[in-house]
Amino acid sequence: VIRRLLLGLAALLLLAAAPAQAGSYWFFNGYLPTTNPCVFGDPRYRVKADDQPTNVLQINRMSWSPCSHRMNHLFIHSNGNWSEISTFTSNCDSYAGLVPSENTITQAGCHNPSDPPLAQVWANCRWGIGQ
Amino acid sequence: LANSKRLRRYAVLGLAAVAAGVLAAVLVPRGGATARWEWTAGVPGVAHAPTAVERGLAQQSSVDPASIREVVSADRFRLLAGRRGSDVCLGTSTGAIASSYECASELSRPLFLQTFTEGGPAVERYELVGVARNDVRRVELELSDGSTQALPLRRWRAFAFAAARPAPMPVTITAYDSNGSVGSEDIAASAP
Numbered sequence: 428v429i430r431r432l433l434l435g436l437a438a439l440l441l442l443a444a445a446p447a448q449a450g451s452y453w454f455f456n457g458y459l460p461t462t463n464p465c466v467f468g469d470p471r472y473r474v475k476a477d478d479q480p481t482n483v484l485q486i487n488r489m490s491w492s493p494c495s496h497r498m499n500h501l502f503i504h505s506n507g508n509w510s511e512i513s514t515f516t517s518n519c520d521s522y523a524g525l526v527p528s529e530n531t532i533t534q535a536g537c538h539n540p541s542d543p544p545l546a547q548v549w550a551n552c553r554w555g556i557g558q
Numbered sequence: 559l560a561n562s563k564r565l566r567r568y569a570v571l572g573l574a575a576v577a578a579g580v581l582a583a584v585l586v587p588r589g590g591a592t593a594r595w596e597w598t599a600g601v602p603g604v605a606h607a608p609t610a611v612e613r614g615l616a617q618q619s620s621v622d623p624a625s626i627r628e629v630v631s632a633d634r635f636r637l638l639a640g641r642r643g644s645d646v647c648l649g650t651s652t653g654a655i656a657s658s659y660e661c662a663s664e665l666s667r668p669l670f671l672q673t674f675t676e677g678g679p680a681v682e683r684y685e686l687v688g689v690a691r692n693d694v695r696r697v698e699l700e701l702s703d704g705s706t707q708a709l710p711l712r713r714w715r716a717f718a719f720a721a722a723r724p725a726p727m728p729v730t731i732t733a734y735d736s737n738g739s740v741g742s743e744d745i746a747a748s749a750p
Contacts, residue, residue, distance in 0.1 A: 484614040497743070499675075501750050502655065509750055512650060512657050513673040515743065517666050522658035524615050530654055538750040557618075 454553040459539040474554035486524035487535040494519035499538035593693035595662035602714035603627030619659035630716035632685035635674040668733040690715040696734040701726035
């Protein structure tokens with residue numbers, strides 16, 4: 428019994444020690460505000476593919492709650508301009524993608540639009556291959 | 559006794575009729591029993607050669623890339639349709655940036671629409687593409703200057719809009735069936 432308990436404990440420790448994200452991509456998981464600091468102005472809310480090839484499809488994934496309003500896939504260009512696809516899917520889980528080397532886009536994110544005025548929305552925002 | 563039985567039977571029949579009426583009113587959407595997401599042509603749209611990004615996003619959504627068609631376009635932003643099994647699925651693309659697909663069996667709103675915006679400190683460009691459920695008769699935009707603009711329903715009940723600053727940008731979109739409004743969405747754009 429003790430052996431089994433120890434094995435179980437070891438398995439739990441291994442799970443806990445595993446990185447929160449597999450592969451080399453960054454993601455944001457938490458509450459997105461609509462008020463300052465805004466998504467674009469605060470790097471905490473940006474996600475950026477890290478050590479990923481730029482000549483293949485990279486996908487921005489966002490899921491959000493409450494599932495009652497639109498959310499925007501945010502793509503940030505190297506000159507500071509931005510492009511967005513705004514969507515409202517039935518299950519509030521959406522993907523958008525591009526090949527970075529064919530664009531000037533180097534970072535992505537999820538934008539909680541300020542209209543309708545939701546103070547904050549929980550978002551799971553990822554940027555990387557197959558996300 | 560016979561009269562009592564007959565009365566009871568009539569009462570039961572009457573109650574059943576009322577219950578059926580209530581059920582029909584609850585279950586059948588306004589505008590009739592035909593509010594559905596379907597097109598006589600199957601997958602709506604004209605032939606379209608998908609870009610590599612569009613093919614990738616189609617595969618991400620389990621949509622057959624060979625089935626992709628173009629339904630409508632604003633300026634650079636276009637609405638695409640494809641097939642997942644027997645389901646018709648809808649997505650958008652600029653060619654370089656593409657979205658995942660949402661399929662007809664998953665749609666619960668009277669309009670499927672996505673917007674594409676670009677800018678710097680302010681919103682510079684706004685494009686919108688979408689398609690309406692078959693009970694929708696009219697789609698209307700409310701713009702940032704307070705005016706309203708009807709969006710014509712084109713072939714396959716598709717619609718599109720494009721504007722660049724300083725022209726007024728959309729704030730709200732409303733769908734109407736033959737009885738009135740069946741849904742409205744806030745679609746105002748803001749710089750992130």
